[in-house]
Amino acid sequence: MxxxxxxxxxxxxxxxxxxxxxxxxxxxxxxYVPTDKYLLNCGANSKATDSGGREWTPDNNSKFLLATAESTTAEASEQASSVDTVPFMTARLFHSDFTYSIPLSPGHKFIRLYFYPSTYNNLNATNAIFSVTTGRYTLLKNFSAAQTTEALNYAYVLKEYSLNVVGDTLNITFSPSKKYPNTFAFVNGIEIVSMPDIYxxxxxxxxxxxxxxxxxxxxxxxxxxxxxxxxxxxxxxxxxxxxxxxxxxxxxxxxxxxxxxxxxxxxxxxxxxxxxxxxxxxxxxxxxxxxxxxxxxxxxxxxxxxxxxxxxxxxxxxxxxxxxxxxxxxxxxxxxxxxxxxxxxxxxxxxxxxxxxxxxxxxxxxxxxxxxxxxxxxxxxxxxxxxxxxxxxxxxxxxxxxxxxxxxxxxxxxxxxxxxxxx
CATH class of the missing domain: 2.60.120.430 (Galactose-binding lectin)
Structure with missing residues (x-):
């Protein structure tokens, strides 16, 4: 037809x-050979390699965490069979606004955010409702990884963005929703890779x-x-x-x-x-x-x-x-x-x-x-x-x-x- x-x-x-x-x-x-390549295993204490052979750097005590910001780390309470250990089995959790500040060269970047809605420190993933911003861009707003995985029948969520970074620092801010009680934000992995302007x-x-x-x-x-x-x-x-x-x-x-x-x-x-x-x-x-x-x-x-x-x-x-x-x-x-x-x-x-x-x-x-x-x-x-x-x-x-x-x-x-x- x-x-x-x-x-x-x-x-x-x-x-x-x-x-x-x-x-x-x-x-x-x-x-393509990227100028900048960061793989942050959030909440981890040591370097680890994922199933594809890429090495992830722990964000604990790293230069990417602002000293004035408060957060906690935790391990996932369970691991689904389809979920890799790296970067999904550890997370960083935030009860207030929290910013990663990452030095890099200006230009186009892929930003990939990894979320596995497990239970962390007895916090139920259904209460993780938050927004993510960088510069003038709102990447996620009142986002629920638990709701998303349930709706799509996925075990985890990977969000990928392409944008142009002006300046020598990329700030990524996680903000728990103020519309609902007992909310928090979390992230399991952050990947930033330089990319050519192909889109x-x-x-x-x-x-x-x-x-x-x-x-x-x-x-x-x-x-x-x-x-x-x-x-x-x-x-x-x-x-x-x-x-x-x-x-x-x-x-x-x-x-x-x-x-x-x-x-x-x-x-x-x-x-x-x-x-x-x-x-x-x-x-x-x-x-x-x-x-x-x-x-x-x-x-x-x-x-x-x-x-x-x-x-x-x-x-x-x-x-x-x-x-x-x-x-x-x-x-x-x-x-x-x-x-x-x-x-x-x-x-x-x-x-x-x-x-x-x-x-x-x-x-x-x-x-x-x-x-x-x-x-x-x-x-x-x-x-x-x-x-x-x-x-x-x-x-x-x-x-x-x-x-x-x-x-x-x-x-x-x-x-x-x-x-x-x-x-």
């Missing part, structure tokens, strides 16, 4: 021009879906990572990422219905060749070596959309980054496998073409889109759907996708969350 919404004017001619100009490619190279849209080419209006993500914008999927492939752990320590998850839990398409894997003779203007650390080569397509039967493909569903918070704009790489040996040129893309029930692309965009197979490309999700019920579903393009008579009525990243965009007030919302 295809969506009948009519999108903007055809980009087919511009694709042809782009293919003619695009000739430079390169084989993938080394990972900006200052070139003006990223449009709000359904309009011709560009959306700018720049140094004043904070992003919260919501989903990151290795479509058609398996989990890529942080240690196997491109030096940015991201996790890329299997996409199958998010596919809608029984029409799941088929997975594809690059053959032994298919080498992935990054374009010269695309940094190799944008996504691991493993993302581009696997994909999900609709399948070999054109008549079946025309009867359905290959669809993923993502639960998101209302009242925010979201950036959706889609990763593509044509890995079929027999698809090398424009209009062989062309398809339509729909995001949040709006047309994002009418002539998507993984091989046509870059002039061949085995060459990665990504596209960014922004959608606004209006206020209403606390959470809504964001649908991502692909359908074969038929008007241009493609050789194969099919579609392909290699990876998905979805980010919540901070609003004009620097708010990355809503009060009282499950985060």
């Amino acid at each position: 295809r969506k009948t919404t009519v999108s903007s004017s055809s980009c087919y001619g511009s694709v042809l021009i782009f293919v003619c100009l695009f000739v430079s490619i390169r084989v993938y190279a080394g990972d 900006n849209t200052v070139d003006g080419q990223t449009m709000i879906v359904g309009t011709q209006t560009p959306f700018i993500v720049d140094n004043t914008t904070a992003l919260e990572h919501v989903y990151r999927l290795n479509v058609g492939g398996s989990l890529i752990s942080p240690s196997r990422d491109t030096g940015l320590y991201r996790s890329w998850y299997d996409d199958s839990p998010y596919i809608y219905g029984a029409a799941i398409g088929v997975t594809e894997t690059a053959g032994p003779n298919m080498s992935i060749k990054y374009p010269t203007k695309m940094p190799t650390y944008v996504a691991p080569v493993e993302v581009y070596q696997t994909a999900r397509s609709m399948g070999p039967n054109a008549s079946v493909n025309l009867q359905y959309n290959l669809t993923w569903i993502f639960s998101i918070d209302s009242g925010f704009s979201y950036m959706v980054r889609l990763h593509f790489c044509e890995i079929a040996d027999n698809i090398t040129k424009i209009n062989q496998r062309m398809f339509e893309i729909f995001i949040y029930n709006q047309t994002a692309e009418t002539e998507a073409d993984a091989a046509g965009w870059v002039g061949g197979n085995g060459i990665p490309v990504y596209k960014d889109y922004v959608v606004f999700v209006p206020t209403g019920v606390p959470q809504q579903d964001l649908w991502l759907a692909l359908h074969p393009q038929t008007s241009l008579k493609s050789e194969y009525y099919d579609a392909i996708l290699n990876g998905v990243e979805i980010f919540k965009i901070s609003d004009v007030n620097g708010i990355a969350c809503r009060q009282g919302r499950i985060q």
Whole structure:
């Protein structure tokens, strides 16, 4: 089933021009090397190594704790089978505002906060309701790790943000809620890693879906990572990422219905060749070596959309980054496998073409889109759907996708969350 919404004017001619100009490619190279990298095992007394081989530094008696602030440390009362010892089995707890002050170089950083809602020092995790701020940005507001894990059926919560740090110090403040009695704040781990500026849209080419209006993500914008999927492939752990320590998850839990398409894997003779203007650390080569397509039967493909569903918070704009790489040996040129893309029930692309965009197979490309999700019920579903393009008579009525990243965009007030919302 295809969506009948009519999108903007055809980009087919511009694709042809782009293919003619695009000739430079390169084989993938080394990972990104961060300038700053902090792994703080909160509440711990000694260095420890996590399951991925990364060493975490204890925050006890560290230079990151302000001398005037009060806190306690504790061990988790129990350990779920899916929860690693590091950094989740120790925590630092706060009954009043508490700030970590971390010296670093200016620039873009990933901030990752780790929460395991166990019982600490006989304090029930359901009373842990708090906010987290850094600079002008509110990362969490009236956040409950216990409520979040229960709602999502997770054992722990990992929150990841991307923002630009101005100056030589990053302050992260945890504030117990004053709206409820007996509240406290806690954190199990804090990770801060320098990152390249790979999510900006200052070139003006990223449009709000359904309009011709560009959306700018720049140094004043904070992003919260919501989903990151290795479509058609398996989990890529942080240690196997491109030096940015991201996790890329299997996409199958998010596919809608029984029409799941088929997975594809690059053959032994298919080498992935990054374009010269695309940094190799944008996504691991493993993302581009696997994909999900609709399948070999054109008549079946025309009867359905290959669809993923993502639960998101209302009242925010979201950036959706889609990763593509044509890995079929027999698809090398424009209009062989062309398809339509729909995001949040709006047309994002009418002539998507993984091989046509870059002039061949085995060459990665990504596209960014922004959608606004209006206020209403606390959470809504964001649908991502692909359908074969038929008007241009493609050789194969099919579609392909290699990876998905979805980010919540901070609003004009620097708010990355809503009060009282499950985060």
